Amino acid sequence: EKSDFLEVAYLLIYGELPSSEQYNNFTKQVAHHSLVNERLHYLFQTFCSSSHPMAIMLAAVGFLSAFYPDLLNCKEADYKLTAIRMIAKIPTIAAMSYKYSIGQPFIYPDNSLDFTENFLHMMFATPCTKYKVNPIIKNALNKIFILHADHEQNASTSTVRIAGSSGANPFACISTG
Template sequence: MQALPHAVVLPVAKLPTLVAMAYKYSVGQPFVYPQNNLSYSANFMHMMFSNPCEEYKVNDVLVRALDRILILHADHEQNASTSTVRLAGSSGANPFACIAAGIACLWGPAHGGANEAALNMLEEIGSVVGRRDGVKRLRHDTLREVRVRVCPSAAAPVWRR
C-alpha cells in the first residue's frame, strides 16, 4: 500500500517539469532540468524561462504570486474536474487514470471556458494600462462590466445558457 501515496504525489511533483518541457519543445528551445535548491514554483519558472546561454534569476515576487495562485486553485474545492477525479478514485482506479479523467473534464467549455475568459480580460487590462487615460478608462469599464455581468474567475466556471 506504500506505493499508492507515491503514485498520487508523483504526478503533482512532475507536472512543472512536463509542462516546461512541452513549452520548450513548442518554441524550439532546449529543455532545462529542475534544480533541487529551488522551490516548486521557482523551479517551474526556472525551467520555463531560462536557457543554457545566459543566467536566469527567478523573480521572487512572481514566485510568491504563483504560489498564491496555486494555493487558490488547490483550495477551490468541488469543481467539476475535482469531482471527476474523486469519483474515479472512489472506484479504486489507478491514480493516473483518475487524473486523466479530471483533465478530460477540463476539456468541456462549461468548465475550462472561465480560464480563457479570465486570460482575455487580463490581456485587455494590459492593453490599456500603458496609455495615459488607460487606468481611468479601465476603472470606468470595470465598474460598468460588474454592473452588467459577472466577471469570469480563473478558478470558477462561466456557465453558458
C-alpha cells in the same frame, strides 16, 4: 500568508501542518521525484508543434502510469507517495509542454531551487541562459499554487474523483480532469 505551496500540499496529504523537520523531508522528497523518465521526451515528439500545451500535458500525465504499473491496483498505502510524485512531476511536465509548444529545449529540474523557483526555472531558462527569479513573480505564483491546491468541486475535480473511485491508476485518473 506565511505558508508556501508545499506546506499546504503537506497539510492536504497528511491532515496537519508539518514540523520544520517534516517540511524539510517533504521538500526533499518532492525534489527527488521531480525528474521524469527520459522516455517521456519521445512522447512529446509525437505531437505536432501546434498542439495545445494542455493537451500534451494531459497525455504526458497519463503516460506516467506506464512507469508505475504497480499502481494499477492502487492501495491506500500508495496514495501519499503517489501524491508526492504527482506534485513533483506535474510541474516538470507542464514546463516541458510549454517549452515544446514554443520550440525550445526542455530544462531539467534544479533541486537547489525551491518548488516555485524550480518551476519558473524550467519554464523560462534556456540551456545558455540561467533564469533569474523575480521575487514578486515567485510570490504571486506561490499564492496561485496555494489557491489551486484546494480545487473545490468543479467539473474536472468531479471527473477525477469518479475515475479515481474505480481504483484506476492515479496518473490515469488525474489525466481525466
